[in-house]
């Protein structure tokens with residue numbers, strides 16, 4: 135490789151041959167967006183190329199005018215300048231994609247956020263062999279090994295059976311996690327209505343419209359009686375737990391669905407009584423397995439625990455470096 | 468082991484005491500013998516496994532995990548047992564080994580083999596069980612669950628009074644097969660054959676001045692209620708023990724008090740520390756608590772002694788069924804003249820009418836007196852807290868008006884409220900200085916009001932803490948009740964309150980009317996702290 139097909143810039147990852155950015159954190163002329171999470175998909179670019187679902191999610195979050203020009207990517211190759219690109223499923227959330235970039239004879243895959251485990255709310259991760267693989271590292275430490283999500287949902291269901299008088303207040307991020315928790319509950323046979331914080335409604339409706347069945351969802355409204363939620367599941371974004379909204383529930387059992395719930399200091403920090411280790415991201419075994427599977431000559435590591443993943447690559451004799459892109463917060467997960 | 472590991476995790480995360488007790492009760496009800504017995508021993512601190520040092524664990528993990536990856540992980544997680552439990556790559560699939568198998572393998576390992584046994588167990592267990600194992604062998608479960616609560620849960624499981632458990636406890640060893648057989652109705656109550664057993668303590672109920680009016684003063688003996696630790700001192704055919712009132716053996720921390728025993732029997736009394744010819748405040752006693760061993764300097768600086776209240780057993784005679792009058796006479800005959808600096812008699816307060824006693828109660832002869840105890844002359848010594856025979860008539864708590872300065876978010880179910888409050892009083896320079904923290908005493912309704920006030924009057928935020936407006940003309944005045952005051956170098960104000968709680972919200976007062984630090988300082992002097 136003489137000049138790399140992608141290189142880090144302050145705006146984000148840039149492709150000189152195609153004159154575009156991937157998941158830029160500042161407004162740019164042309165943005166390719168891997169998925170709808172806020173630190174990857176921002177408003178204010180002139181042109182956005184993303185999957186149809188990601189474009190819909192951006193419109194729901196930012197309004198229909200979030201970009202001057204949009205183009206929906208399917209699985210076909212798209213030529214941009216001297217490069218060609220293709221979007222393939224990343225298994226992270228609905229519409230999430232890896233972006234394959236080919237310049238000359240070199241293929242780079244920007245993995246975006248991805249996971250390998252099964253998830254009924256989105257298409258499964260597709261493995262694309264490449265020369266350079268750009269890996270996230272949100273859970274890039276060997277202490278992160280996510281148990282099967284089914285088992286974690288089992289804990290919630292078991293608790294509902296024992297703590298019948300308590301409201302099970304489940305914290306879950308609005309895009310992806312909330313819908314996955316609901317769907318996991320349904321797949322486990324839980325068919326009672328599930329109550330939602332208002333901010334989750336539109337995205338849940340959208341998931342349902344895309345064929346992700348979520349069952350009966352009701353708003354957790356203010357005027358319901360205080361004990362009306364006893365023994366029920368109420369789902370809200372974690373930010374809602376510090377607000378007056380959360381205070382109307384009788385004797386709440388605070389649960390939180392997140393990969394961070396795999397480590398106890400994080401559990402205690404959030405005052406969580408029922409941790410549910412359910413993650414949208416790859417855990418350590420998935421990250422290292424993916425790096426082996428793609429067979430890339432070089433691994434670039436971005437947001438998260440870059441240092442440990444780079445170290446692991448070195449131990450395997452794989453060339454790796456941290457990208458040190460700025461602007462990606464700790465993944466809301 | 469999985470069920471035990473899960474119990475530990477739930478105990479750590481559950482904020483409510485009652486929920487914790489319910490968790491243990493459920494565990495004891497659903498776990499077979501002998502696992503539940505070992506788990507119980509782990510919770511009461513009676514499970515003694517060969518200790519494995521952190522360095523040994525680090526060496527074990529270094530054989531399998533790259534040093535850099537381990538360091539990065541440990542930096543992130545912050546706890547050695549947790550890091551190892553998560554990072555450990557087991558050779559095969561995990562099994563749910565019974566806790567008893569784990570305990571037996573560890574206890575039967577020779578000194579040098581303990582590390583290898585731990586390594587092998589780590590290989591067979593799932594991550595949560597690995598964590599529980601490592602907490603067991605490093606000797607710090609830290610569940611926030613006391614031995615006392617474990618016994619409460621056990622009593623609830625068996626449907627017996629907790630005092631019956633406490634009475635038996637010191638004659639039993641894990642895994643407590645005979646005890647569970649009795650609690651499950653499969654066998655009769657085990658007999659405590661151990662020497663120097665604990666006998667459940669008799670406790671008093673609170674009483675107010677108005678309630679006393681209906682009682683006959685001549686039926687009651689009065690004595691001072693000392694602010695130390697209620698203990699039971701036992702000497703039984705060469706075995707001497709000092710028990711806390713919940714039956715925990717605290718002998719090791721108080722060898723000097725044990726020296727006082729020159730009788731055969733069982734005395735109920737108060738453990739206190741001497742200071743300059745008088746009784747030292749509770750803070751001095753705290754220097755002696757929770758120590759496994761005690762050094763010469765501590766023994767010299769904080770000499771402990773026992774002030775005897777009652778005699779339960781005299782040689783082989785169980786006196787508990789006798790009236791207090793008779794037990795007291797036997798007690799006086801035993802105590803007289805023997806090591807008075809180690810063991811003395813709690814004096815009775817002569818009185819004829821309640822108002823006479825009330826006057827004495829207001830001016831006690833020592834600052835380390837919390838109030839007055841009233842015992843019916845005809846009362847037998849009964850386990851627990853029967854209503855009627857014994858009363859405690861506490862001195863009114865100290866009360867000050869302070870100004871709310873900072874509020875912090877609570878935990879668990881209170882995590883959406885600002886429920887922990889730091890309050891201050893005015894210094895000579897006209898500034899507020901924090902003098903204490905309180906997180907209870909108020910009603911749910913008042914919590915909502917304070918929370919609202921905090922949100923509406925925040926001037927600064929530091930993480931979970933908010934500074935609120937606290938100016939002479941604008942702020943929230945809290946009436947704070949507390950049991951006593953100690954000097955403190957850790958607090959900027961130089962004082963530390965004991966047992967502070969919010970007793971009233973004074974919306975009617977302006978902060979300028981709140982108390983001054985001088986008032987607290989003069990209180991320090993009058994209470995001799």
Ligand SMILES: [Zn+2]
Pocket residue numbers: 169171174226247465
């Ligand atoms: Zn994401």
Ligand SMILES: [Zn+2]
Pocket residue numbers: 171173174246247270437462465
């Ligand atoms: Zn991300």
